[in-house]
Amino acid sequence: MKKLSIAIAVLALAGAACSGTDDGGAITSPTATGGAPAGAVATDEVVGTTGNLWSPKHIVVAAGTTVEWEWEDAVGGHNVVFDNDLYRSGDPTGDGRASFEFNDTGIFDYYCEVHAPGGSGIMTGSVTVE
Numbered sequence: 339m340k341k342l343s344i345a346i347a348v349l350a351l352a353g354a355a356c357s358g359t360d361d362g363g364a365i366t367s368p369t370a371t372g373g374a375p376a377g378a379v380a381t382d383e384v385v386g387t388t389g390n391l392w393s394p395k396h397i398v399v400a401a402g403t404t405v406e407w408e409w410e411d412a413v414g415g416h417n418v419v420f421d422n423d424l425y426r427s428g429d430p431t432g433d434g435r436a437s438f439e440f441n442d443t444g445i446f447d448y449y450c451e452v453h454a455p456g457g458s459g460i461m462t463g464s465v466t467v468e
């Protein structure tokens with residue numbers, strides 16, 4: 339009878355130790371899930387639109403990442419144009435898709451020609467490549 343009590347006590351302690359470890363893991367996991375897959379730097383990114391704004395407006399990706407832009411039912415159309423002739427997706431379209439692979443590090447600003455600053459909007463964004 340005494341041995342059984344000790345065994346139960348040991349199991350209870352082991353259980354307590356396990357649940358303590360699990361709690362620690364549970365606290366760590368969300369952080370790891372949120373930041374770990376890409377280490378805070380995305381390797382796969384899609385930019386959409388909210389009205390006539392890019393969303394998300396600013397993104398951070400790892401070098402070698404292909405960023406995609408998607409839009410639908412754009413009044414006047416959208417396109418993706420980077421400064422310094424880095425990339426232009428084509429003429430503005432109501433529904434569209436564009437993609438570009440970023441291999442060089444740096445901060446790259448872009449805009450939509452239809453909704454460019456100084457014109458009819460502020461449809462700008464940036465891609466930071468690390």
Ligand SMILES: [Cu+2]
Pocket residue numbers: 390412415416417450451452453461
């Ligand atoms: Cu636009």
